[in-house]
Amino acid sequence: MNRLRNPSNGQENQNCEQAIPIGDGKVQAAMFDAQPARARVFTFGLGSFKIAALLDAVDVRDNLVSALAPGQSPIAMQELAASNFIDRDRYEHCFIPTLVDTGSEKVLFDTGFGDTGSSLLGCLQDLGLGPNDIDVVIITHGHPDHIGGLVKNGEPVFGRARYVFGAAEFTFWTEASTVREARLENRDLFRRICTGLASQATFIAPGCEVLPGITAIDAAGHSPGLLAFLVESDGHNCSSGRTPSCTMPCPSSIQSGTPILMMTKSKPSRPACAS
Template identity: 40%
Template sequence: MTFSLTRRTLFGTGAVGALAAPTLLTHFAKAQDRMETSATTDGTAFKTLKLGAAKVTVISDGTRMSGKPHETYGLNQTADAVSALLTENFLPADGFVNGFSPALVDTGTDVVLFDTGLGEAGREMGTGKLVDGLKAAGYMPEQVSVVVITHMHGDHIGGLITAGKPTFPNARYVAGQVEYDFWKDEARAGTPAENGHKAVLEKVVPLAEKTTFIADGAEVVPGITALAAFGHSPGHMVFRLDSDNKALMLTADTANHYVLSLQRPDWEVRFDMDKAAAAAARRKVFDMIATDRLPFIGYHMPFPAVGFVERSDLGYRFVPATYQFDI
């Protein structure tokens, strides 16, 4: 059997073909109306999707390559076990790529930015692309009305200040009270947390008068709710977005790798400050996401960092989003 597709066979020669083509084109046009495209311009990348009445844009702040995955993930496992899991998932065993993906939520009333990337300090190593990505997506820094800091590690607060001035001059700020109190405390001096303490003094403290410090269950703006997920850092928060009966979770650094942190949520991660609490938070957050079949944006998931999870034997399997938000 042979098959031939020509213009004649595609559109038909009778009434059926004449009617079918406009119908197909109409459906396509409607899909295009609902869909915002991803783009790359001079190394910047973004992906925009619709969630109910909200527009959500994920921006790549850049990526960073690292070696020796076992020195970051699976610290309580053997190097061979980490290598085996990577190999099983078609990934190299001797290195990994870490991405950084802030997200912008435009509710129609507020323009809410979650985290700010590495900022100017990251540009020498190919990161710090958030502002360029925002502009490529059609937003200027002055349009951001709320900046939410999920936690105060350097790759989340680095872009708050640029050249000594607020990067988002018209924004108010939202951050966890527990997180801020920990990092601001002078007791961090002389400890492994000293560099983080200094970064918060430089990037966050100057904005404190414009910052609302929140706890578990707080409303950021209508439709965006904070949830405590402590462990990765002392006051690490995740956020739920609800719009027109649709929901999405912004999980920040609850899971730092789409295989090593999700398929094995109990494996210890070097960046998790309280490793037992971080593992418990992973299970709590991703059990909820799996049960409710919610999409989520993970700050370090493969760009565009949007996907789903399903339960697997020992943890969860990451299912990247494809066209779910386009039609």
């Protein structure tokens, strides 16, 4: 697995040579800094809301078929990939926090890795925003690529924000004795980063409305308390406007749990929510 960090400027790509021969000459790697390899911010409107997908980082991973099409014929899937100009075996796994601007509050879903290669703060800067412009930070679940950007040098990165955690997810990582060995480092990271934010946090259950138009949905599986979120504004959705809702993260995309948008017609019940 090779991680391409700072995806907009190509500062680090472990598979790149310093010089790439093309024809009779060479194109120096520095030339690629002139233009971003891809946009790292994608924005669109949802009713009166403004939504931005923020590319924090990208992993290049092997085993395309087993990861994305388990149970399918490897030969058929490789042929399908080739016909669509996709590598037969490798694929990009993206880490994409999401920003929702309701007009009155700016709501950030997850915070990326938070390490030296993380692009989240740069993405916000591209939108003319800084960490102190964020009003609410919602954590969909407690894996490192979702909580890593909450704290830097022991201090909260989003100093003005209130935090929202799923109550079941927070309890699992801070109190449960059933964390499997492979996730013990994850548990320790969660406790180190998140427990200090509890006094500024709201703890919710599926069905709770975080803000008008943003409602939690049970998506447990990828993690014990994973939450998706139904987002609605002025009867509009994220495509044609005919089904007035979308959710993040997609419950069916449990391989990554990355906050993304999907269609849904279901509307969750709304129990009393803990504070």
